[in-house]
Amino acid sequence: MLRLSVLDQTPVPEGATSREALLETIELAKLTEKLGYHRFWMSEHHNTTGLGHSSPEVLIAAVAAQTNTIRVGSGGVMLPHYSAYKVAENFRLLEALYPGRIDLGLGRAPGGMPIATRALQEGRMGGVDRYPQQVEDLLHYFGTVPKGDHRFGGLIASPAIDSAPEVWLLGSSGDSAGLAADLGLSFSFAQFINGAGGAYAVKAYREHFTPNVSGTGPQAMVSIFAICADTDEEAERLASSFDYQFLLLEQGKLSGGLLPPEKVPTGSFTPIERMRIQENRKRIVIGSPETVKYELLRLADTYGTNEIMVATMVHDFAAKRRSYELLAEAFVLADQA
Template structure:
């Protein structure tokens, strides 16, 4: 049976607040726990009016305290901005408190504008330097998580505390091939963001599997795919809900993302021919429909990628419709 997980970006619908968005993330994690989803990840975005999640480590601690069994993780920590040592310690604390339930997903995206990235890196004039050191950061992160700093290494003698006997699951996240290369080289798990890039991901995952090197983290490759899913009782209703995501993605491409648009915003927007072509192309990043339709499409997508788990990003203007998507999916896949 296909495993389903959740990625929640704490979206802020038009007319709502960041505080409300974070509380909705907590409610959604509790529902995912109850409905039988495998894991629940939260994202990291900065200086964003439309997304409230800026500190996944803090949010994960709250979610873990308010759920029972579901795995909690970051989707993901933007490693180039931070010290690998401090990230390892943050997630060791979480793993010590909630053993066997913590995932550490890391990415190399800036998570905001260059100006914001500079602020995250202490005012650095070269915000892209973090991308160059990302491969080494991943290696250091693994050394700290597994207590495997080699003799003679500059980090010899340094251990990440607390000292625990478990290791968070390490996932590298990406929407192109490079993160898959790093994941394979280091024996880490890999999640491809189909919801960001709907083209070419299948070959990325195949390449990751073929190049995978066994490690202390994983003996065999472990891959997952994230995808937008909008599920409603009928296709017509799902399509209406998807139109808010259509406009949201279009606005992001135009650099004008201020929140999740409302159905009224969709009705009022005047689409150009170019807009409509972008909407059509962006639908490749989504699965939209009634439960049976969505289940079939999700199974086909998983088979096409060769994975046994999909991470669902249920989009929509209102929290109720997103919650309903997850409830319908759980029933269609008989998760509980």
């Protein structure tokens, strides 16, 4: 049976505020828990007005406090910006407050433009080259690797509890898949970032997986954008906001937030822009419940996974709620809860 989970980036629609978007994220978490979704993850982005926050660990605490059963996590924490020890402390505290419900998704991407990276890493050596060592450090602090010599041996990531968050490595290429396999960690491929090569990366991950001291086997999922509406035509109309937002992003243009479909200048797109829209459609599934269910099942079969995480980016929050409701009905998620 296919599990569905949620990635919410807290997009700020045109005419709304970041606070309103944050409150909608919390409302969406409460709704998707009732509908039977398995996880609710929040992303990290910096120096942007189009997305509502930069600190998933803070929002995790707010969402977990408003829900009861759904797993809550980061998709993800951009580890090269931070001390692995501090991240371990933050997420061990979350695990202590909400035991058995916290996921720590880790990424190596900057989550913003170079100026934000420089500000986040000011005064110390940063960079993705440190990332594999940082992940190993985290596992050491969580006690999920064999105990041995460590440059901070005996250091405790408080609070001292018997459990640890579930750690996932996130990636849009084979590099993170390889690292996850080497360290015995779960892996999520971000097809919503890279529409190609994901199935091969997940296959290689499984083939090279080496269990860590937890003894768990390989666990992989795929994350993709999805817009579901009552009809294919309505879903396409809603998706025009997505198409335009990502065109602007690729062109380095700032927007005043996600536009409503009626404001998208579809008639003025150049042939190259239309080509880019079609290319970006590899990152999203759009349509009626029947159409989206078929495509997600096909995607799950391609990846050989039993879990897909969907992110829905539309202007209207009611349409966003409806999208998740229709998916839950199509996959009968209530029977899995």
